[in-house]
Amino acid sequence: MSAGQRTQASSALSVQPIIVLFFRYMPEFCDVALPVPLDIVFTYRVPNGMQPVVGGRVLVPFRQQRMSGVVVELHDHKPNVQTKNVISVLDSAPVLDDQLLKLGQWIADYYLAPLGEVFRTMLPLSAEFKRTIGYRITEEGQLALHLAGMSGSSARSRKTPEDQLAEFRVLDYLAERETVREESLRAATRASQAVLAGMVRKKWILREDLSSARDAARTVRVVILKSAEGKLNSNRQTLIDTLAAAGGKVSVETLQTLEVPRTTLGTLVKRGLVEIVEEPAEFTMSGLKARPSPFDFQFNPAQREALKRIQNSVSARKFAGMLLHGVTGSGKTAVYLAGMRAVLEAGRSAILLVPEIGLTPAVAADLVQVFGEEVAILHSGLSDPERAEQWHRIKRGDARMVVGTRSAVFAPVADLALMIVDEEQDSSYKQEETPRYHARDVAVMRAKMANAAVVLGSATPSLESYFNAKKNKYTLLELPDRVEQRPLPEVEITDMRQEFQETGSEQVISRKLAEEIRERLERKEQVMVLLNRRGYSPVVLCRACGKTLECKNCAIALTHHKRSHRMECHYCGYMAAVPKTCAHCGSEYVYFLGTGSEKLEELLHGMFPQARIARLDRDTVRGREDFERALNALDEGELDLLVGTQMIAKGHDIHGVTLVGVVGVDSALGFPDFRAAERTFQLLTQVAGRAGRGQTPGKVVLQTYFSDHYAVQYAAGHDFAGFYEKELRFRSWMHYPPYSALANVLVRSDKLDEALRWSGVLGKWFEKTRHEGIRVLGPAAAPILRLKRDYRYHFVLKSASREKLNALLRTMLTYAAQEKIPRTQVIVDVDAVWLM
Numbered sequence: 082m083s084a085g086q087r088t089q090a091s092s093a094l095s096v097q098p099i100i101v102l103f104f105r106y107m108p109e110f111c112d113v114a115l116p117v118p119l120d121i122v123f124t125y126r127v128p129n130g131m132q133p134v135v136g137g138r139v140l141v142p143f144r145q146q147r148m149s150g151v152v153v154e155l156h157d158h159k160p161n162v163q164t165k166n167v168i169s170v171l172d173s174a175p176v177l178d179d180q181l182l183k184l185g186q187w188i189a190d191y192y193l194a195p196l197g198e199v200f201r202t203m204l205p206l207s208a209e210f211k212r213t214i215g216y217r218i219t220e221e222g223q224l225a226l227h228l229a230g231m232s233g234s235s236a237r238s239r240k241t242p243e244d245q246l247a248e249f250r251v252l253d254y255l256a257e258r259e260t261v262r263e264e265s266l267r268a269a270t271r272a273s274q275a276v277l278a279g280m281v282r283k284k285w286i287l288r289e290d291l292s293s294a295r296d297a298a299r300t301v302r303v304v305i306l307k308s309a310e311g312k313l314n315s316n317r318q319t320l321i322d323t324l325a326a327a328g329g330k331v332s333v334e335t336l337q338t339l340e341v342p343r344t345t346l347g348t349l350v351k352r353g354l355v356e357i358v359e360e361p362a363e364f365t366m367s368g369l370k371a372r373p374s375p376f377d378f379q380f381n382p383a384q385r386e387a388l389k390r391i392q393n394s395v396s397a398r399k400f401a402g403m404l405l406h407g408v409t410g411s412g413k414t415a416v417y418l419a420g421m422r423a424v425l426e427a428g429r430s431a432i433l434l435v436p437e438i439g440l441t442p443a444v445a446a447d448l449v450q451v452f453g454e455e456v457a458i459l460h461s462g463l464s465d466p467e468r469a470e471q472w473h474r475i476k477r478g479d480a481r482m483v484v485g486t487r488s489a490v491f492a493p494v495a496d497l498a499l500m501i502v503d504e505e506q507d508s509s510y511k512q513e514e515t516p517r518y519h520a521r522d523v524a525v526m527r528a529k530m531a532n533a534a535v536v537l538g539s540a541t542p543s544l545e546s547y548f549n550a551k552k553n554k555y556t557l558l559e560l561p562d563r564v565e566q567r568p569l570p571e572v573e574i575t576d577m578r579q580e581f582q583e584t585g586s587e588q589v590i591s592r593k594l595a596e597e598i599r600e601r602l603e604r605k606e607q608v609m610v611l612l613n614r615r616g617y618s619p620v621v622l623c624r625a626c627g628k629t630l631e632c633k634n635c636a637i638a639l640t641h642h643k644r645s646h647r648m649e650c651h652y653c654g655y656m657a658a659v660p661k662t663c664a665h666c667g668s669e670y671v672y673f674l675g676t677g678s679e680k681l682e683e684l685l686h687g688m689f690p691q692a693r694i695a696r697l698d699r700d701t702v703r704g705r706e707d708f709e710r711a712l713n714a715l716d717e718g719e720l721d722l723l724v725g726t727q728m729i730a731k732g733h734d735i736h737g738v739t740l741v742g743v744v745g746v747d748s749a750l751g752f753p754d755f756r757a758a759e760r761t762f763q764l765l766t767q768v769a770g771r772a773g774r775g776q777t778p779g780k781v782v783l784q785t786y787f788s789d790h791y792a793v794q795y796a797a798g799h800d801f802a803g804f805y806e807k808e809l810r811f812r813s814w815m816h817y818p819p820y821s822a823l824a825n826v827l828v829r830s831d832k833l834d835e836a837l838r839w840s841g842v843l844g845k846w847f848e849k850t851r852h853e854g855i856r857v858l859g860p861a862a863a864p865i866l867r868l869k870r871d872y873r874y875h876f877v878l879k880s881a882s883r884e885k886l887n888a889l890l891r892t893m894l895t896y897a898a899q900e901k902i903p904r905t906q907v908i909v910d911v912d913a914v915w916l917m
């Protein structure tokens with residue numbers, strides 16, 4: 082490893098006081114957390130005159146690159162290795178305040194993640210230090226251009242004509258402009274990097290590193306339409322039409338989403354039909370349509386009580402954890418927003434976290450209606466510059482109400498009073514890459530550090546949160562009734578084993594469900610059918626040799642997608658042609674088995690040809706707009722039947738749906754994952770909650786092969802407490818969370834022998850190391866042995882003591898480093914949500 086490193090542990094995040102004597106004193110060194118997979122911080126020398134701050138970013142040399150990192154300490158301890166100099170200071174004031182620095186350190190410790198990678202996740206400012214190179218013309222270049230223009234073609238003879246023409250184009254393009262970014266220049270002139278490098282050597286152009294020019298990056302590149310004249314090929318015409326339709330101005334990013342080769346834009350620039358300019362980034366909420374009075378703030382007694390408890394906790398200015406357990410349709414969101422409004426009126430800040438799919442444009446519009454300009458909305462659809470702009474609005478204090486998905490937990494609000502996590506059990510709160518943090522747990526920790534109140538809300542709380550409430554770590558607030566006294570839907574279980582015996586064949590849609598659908602359609606009511614598996618057929622089987630068609634990169638069967646006519650891996654995205662013969666034995670007896678949502682839609686079309694049917698899954702929904710469009714169509718009565726995956730369980734109120742059919746959700750119960758029952762219970766409860774939220778009572782037909790399973794039984798009975806007690810006993814016997822801390826250690830490599838060797842090395846180490854009070858299971862092949870080309874072996878560690886568990890994991894990582902196992906190939910997942 083390179084010079085100037087210190088261990089994370091030895092550089093506590095103490096903030097050095099700024100000592101003002103007779104001169105402004107600046108320590109000689111700074112420790113910087115860099116976004117690299119190493120559990121250390123790096124020491125750099127601070128050149129005279131530079132003033133980095135703890136919590137601010139600096140640009141530093143790292144190996145052959147420039148990299149920006151966060152300063153964690155300023156000091157005068159000369160390291161015993163040579164240090165390099167800081168290149169530039171990016172922030173004169175901290176971008177991470179004291180509290181967020183501490184929170185980052187906590188995450189690094191708790192999840193065993195490199196501190197620099199944690200900070201990178203916390204700061205959505207990558208758009209501001211993307212490596213940017215610019216070029217501008219020199220006087221020599223102007224002269225060369227002038228000479229080339231006078232002497233015509235003769236001056237170009239000594240070199241390849243193409244390169245010389247490119248040089249000419251570059252000079253011509255730069256002659257009238259200030260510094261131009263490399264990508265724009267190359268798009269416009271088609272000059273290769275070699276040509277540009279040659280021109281730099283001849284001193285015709287100057288190359289500038291714009292990486293540290295922070296404010297310049299808070300701009301977006303937009304394309305401006307200059308002329309729509311002339312004949313164009315279809316790709317070019319597409320771009321021109323898009324521009325014209327948008328009023329002549331569209332961001333480059335938007336145009337890049339069109340299915341047109343990227344070079345097309347460059348061609349249009351070259352022809353002078355369009356121009357690329359930089360404009361200040363500006364996030365507008367225009368185009369969002371607010372619904373009339375989206376929230377009813379006329380509360381029932383339970384809502385009023387919950388709000389009062391939240392407000393009291395907020396004004397106490399001490400940490401308080403609350404679990405808001407409210408059945409589906411009980412008006413939790415209105416309670417959240419009322420709580421936030423009170424915080425806003427008191428001049429303080431609040432953060433509301435929502436699951437990935439929760440933030441549709443309509444929800445955003447509702448939030449703007451409630452909070453006006455004071456709200457910042459952070460969702461995964463934002464581009465990097467948009468995200469950065471929202472971050473600055475929050476940091477400046479312009480937006481004190483923050484609503485967003487997972488990473489909004491790091492929003493740089495000042496004076497945090499209230500943190501809310503909606504649908505706290507949702508698995509999208511767990512980040513499945515380094516740092517593998519759980520936003521709910523980080524939210525609780527941040528609230529603790531800020532002496533704020535935290536509210537976890539759910540109709541189906543996670544076992545962990547409900548356990549904490551029962552143990553009085555959290556106050557339990559309950560909303561036991563649906564608003565306006567609407568009844569919970571009746572759930573009827575259809576045993577599919579019996580259905581098979583009585584009909585003599587495997588059914589996708591039972592007679593009972595078919596009959597209920599028919600009735601609803603006759604009464605002009607609406608139906609949702611859930612099948613949590615997309616595609617047409619999930620398995621392709623050869624009847625001759627018994628082999629299935631697997632993904633090239635994963636030990637996973639490829640799914641047949643009929644409409645797009647291809648085979649697809651749902652884990653890595655690999656695609657293949659639909660086989661006519663078996664890839665293993667050449668037999669023609671290739672069978673497509675099982676049912677996905679695409680086939681279900683087709684089946685329903687066949688059974689109910691008159692019905693207007695749509696499907697909602699990742700194949701039909703590209704963005705949250707599509708998602709909302711489908712739900713709106715249902716809401717406005719343009720659809721009779723909506724088929725879909727778990728996405729349909731998560732929408733907002735649809736008033737006309739009186740029947741929900743559940744098909745094949747129980748297959749998850751067979752997964753080798755201790756959370757399978759909990760997840761199935763949650764999904765069933767959520768989707769059941771879609772039925773009958775309007776004035777008509779709803780019904781759910783739940784088809785299952787596991788009709789006796791407690792997750793199915795308790796979901797049918799709307800009995801959360803019953804499920805919780807039963808599941809808790811299982812967790813207790815098996816020493817699973819919440820009775821123990823759990824970590825999954827995954828060892829992976831694209832070479833099987835390496836994966837085996839490394840897991841063997843670690844297995845032996847776990848065996849011979851004394852670790853009292855910790856159970857180590859493994860090494861074992863991961864349930865998905867091969868994923869995205871990597872072979873995977875894993876260990877599951879459980880302990881009643883989190884301290885002991887983390888200490889062991891830390892020692893293991895040190896040992897793995899000694900054994901030269903790359904840090905990126907040993908994945909430590911603390912509080913793992915998936916063990917697959």
Ligand SMILES: [Zn+2]
Pocket residue numbers: 623624625626627628663664665666667668
């Ligand atoms: Zn075969």
Ligand SMILES: [Zn+2]
Pocket residue numbers: 632633634635637650651652653654655869
């Ligand atoms: Zn795959």
